[in-house]
Amino acid sequence: MIDGQIHNILSVANVILEIKGILEEKHGPLKRVSVAAAGRALKTSEGSMAIDISERSLIADEDVNRLELAAVQQAQQKLLSSDTVTKDDYYYCVGYSVLYYKLEGDEIGSLIDQAGRSASVDVIATFLPRVVVESLLSALKRAGLEMEALTLEPIAAINVLIPPSMRRLNVALVDIGAGTSDIAITDNNTVVAYGMVPLAGDEITEALSNHYLLDFQLAETAKRSITTEDTIVMTDILGFEDNVASSDVTAIIKPAVDRLAKSISDEIKRLNNGVSPKAVMVVGGGSLTPGLTKEISICLGLPENRVGIRGLDALSGITLEPGIASSPELVTPIGIAIAARRAPIHYMSVSVNDKVLRLFELKEMTVSDALLAANIKARQLYGMPGLGMTITVNDSDIIIPGEHGTPSTILLNGVKASTKDCIKNGDTINLLPGSDGTNAIATVRDLVEDMRAISAMLDGVAVQLEPLIHINGILKSIDTSIQDRDKITVSHTKTVAAVFEKAHRNDLLKDNLFTVSVNKRTVTLKKKNNEFFIMGTSVQPSHVLKDGDRITTQKPPFPTIDEVVAEIGKKAFDKLTVLFNNEPVTIQKPRLTFTLNGHSAEVSAIVKPGDHLDFVSLSESPITFGDIFAFTDYSLPENPSSNYKLLRNDTPIGFNDAIFGGDRLEISFT
Known part of the structure; x- marks a missing residue:
């Protein structure tokens, strides 16, 4: 035996037998023995583990137990990594103690029934190489002794x-x-x-x-x-x-x-x-x-x-x-x-999933100690969570989580148990894996609200407005299943204009253009826009509909000659309003005369597409005081004086002098 390690089991067993014989001569038969392992065989490692508890109501005792077990396994992995050991079970964990718990990053006495975003635990775990333990057991067995306790x-x-x-x-x-x-x-x-x-x-x-x-x-x-x-x-x-x-x-x-x-x-x-x-x-x-x-x-x-x-x-x-x-x-x-x-430190043998393990009782041994020795990872105590999805809907990211896995079932001697249940020599432990959670699934309908179609009537024809859904640029139905990383755009336009588009009546929104011949030159004219009504009320194309609305359209009349010449920048009349003897009078003086399709026409005549309109300019002389009598029923007073004055704004004016809109005109007899 060199530096605490047995190099020759047979030789060491012979020494044990020699000492055993000397002691039995004085004290009688010896069957059990306490053993001390050298310090060089002892390994310690610190481990820590943190979990997200934001979706849990309260932390239960079993949650803490599993968290501690995960921290010990992390310490074991750190030890194996530092010692360049490739076999996961090269070291036996012979015990651990909690250094401290943390809630939200701050130390706390206990995590039981706490709530928050994150919880963690730090532990210090002690490990013993399997070769030390197995060689000690083999030497004792050859000497006819059973290990009762182990001390470091x-x-x-x-x-x-x-x-x-x-x-x-x-x-x-x-x-x-x-x-x-x-x-x-x-x-x-x-x-x-x-x-x-x-x-x-x-x-x-x-x-x-x-x-x-x-x-x-x-x-x-x-x-x-x-x-x-x-x-x-x-x-x-x-x-x-x-x-x-x-x-x-x-x-x-x-x-x-x-x-x-x-x-x-x-x-x-x-x-x-x-x-x-x-x-x-x-x-x-x-x-x-x-x-x-x-x-x-x-x-x-x-x-x-x-x-x-x-x-x-x-x-x-x-x-x-x-x-x-x-x-x-x-x-x-x-x-x-x-x-x-x-x-x-008592020695015991237990079976985990039909594999016999030797455990050392640094404390009251539990199921978690046996699971750790069997190299059962903490994540194996829960079914794997289903895969989540990240979806983009109208430029906003939405995360859809997968279903949580169910916990594994632990059977201790055939009876359901927890990781903190105590075990004893000869116990049998079986771990029945929990089921994995299902992956996230969803349709477009699950992600958007108020996506019902609405119905409308357009001039007696039924029209259905449904939401428009594009997945990765391709038009899809609202019940299409979505996949991770899909980019979804959703639009549901409920306007009068959307009804025209769905009914293929976009012509109702177009400018009403037509051509006529004016003085033998082709002119394109714009007719008034169509008008739209719901329940007799005029509405704009941007008006938002309710389910069941009825839309009626009304085409505008063709323009008059007066409107046509106004659109080409001409005036059929000069027009002004004055006060004559304190009564308003409107005076129109023709500036153009018209023929429509070869016939003389008034300015109120309707011009239709393809018509031939011709006009001739008249005198451009101003409107005079004398023109007013063509637009008023003025009568001379009885026995009028032969002396009279024509006044404009209280100033004398001649019969052929120009007048202007807003003037005050009168005839005064003296």
Whole structure:
């Protein structure tokens, strides 16, 4: 057995049998045994996991359990990645503890019945290589023993030397044995890290063996004599005997001591986030190496009195039998013995999905511990959620989620159970996978509102207005199924103009153009627009319809000669209004005379497409006072005076003088 690992199971089993025989002579038959694993076999890893809880009403206990399990699996994956291990089950998880829960990113005592957007948990998980466990079990089995409990050496040492009340301090414990130096760090009321250096007492022994050509066992004896003898007698491999002063031997091992101290100090700093702790406690047989604690204090930059060797006198509640010396090399063995009774790690076998697993009871074991050991991922405890869709409707993105998967069913010895149910040796666990959620499905009708068709009547003809739906530019029906990333445009025009388009009557909205001949020149004229009515009320093409509206159209009449000449910029009359003897009178003086299709015509005559209209300009003389009598029934008063005046705006005017709109005209007799 080298550095805590069994290299030859048969040889180790023989040693166990030898010790077992000695003990059975004194105490009787032995069937069960507690075992301590070396610190170098222990692995710790922190993991964290966060979930979205925005769509959940409250967080249940089972949700927290599954969240913790997912965090432990994340810690396991981190460990496997860092150690470049390819087999998922290369390490057994032997326990975990929650560092803290978080709700919305803030630490919280418990997540049970909490609500919010996000929840997370951070854990520290402990792992043991399977090769260590299996080799221990095989050696014990060959020796006729069954493992009752498992204790980890560095945990045992720190549990008896640094009780929980002292762990608020940042202290390092170093157990220097033969092949390894095990390290544990405390801070903030917990053990924050474990580590190991593959150098220890054997490094010093090998330095003596190489320098003085000593057999390893003789070099070990010489090393142990440095602190107890002034002169050490050595016999080398050639048989020559030599007496060497202890001070000279100390000088020879100084380089090896320096290397060991530096290795231990570097590992302590690495485990302690790159800084030295407040103090260092050193135990184990290797701690007695001369000058080692002083060199560690130098490497860590600590006062000498902050690096000290701790013996059995540092243990409280311990009574030693007569003849047992208070040596630091006994701290860890005693810690192992106490831990095996106070907090033993029991071994059990369970079956998960017909696969037999060995679990170590660091605590009361649950179904979740067995699932973790079986490498069942947390996501396997739920059916996969269905795929969602992202749809764009009229330039707005809409997310349609898939259906949630159903939870897996856990059977413990055939009975439905949860991940927190306790298990015992020989239990059988079966995991029945939950069903996957269905993928998101939807039609256009599911995404839009108020998409009912409306009916209207156009001049007695029924017209149906339906929504227009284009999917990726292609016209589709409202009940078309949609796919992820579809781009949908929806329009539902309910106007009078939309009815014309649906009825193929867009001509109703066009300009009414027609041609006539004016003075032998073709002229294009614009007739008045069509008029539209609903229930007798005139409406515009943009008017929004209601279901059942009835639209009637009315074509405008053809224009008159007066309207035609006005459109080509001519005037058939000059027209003005004046006050004559305080009565309004409108005067029209013809400026044009017309023939329509060869016949004389009045300005009120209707002009139709293709007609021939001709006009001749008349005199452009102004309207005079005398013109008014053609448009009024003026009569002379009885017995009129022969003297009279024609007045315009109270000013005398002649009979043929021009008048203008708004003038006040009168005839005054005197």
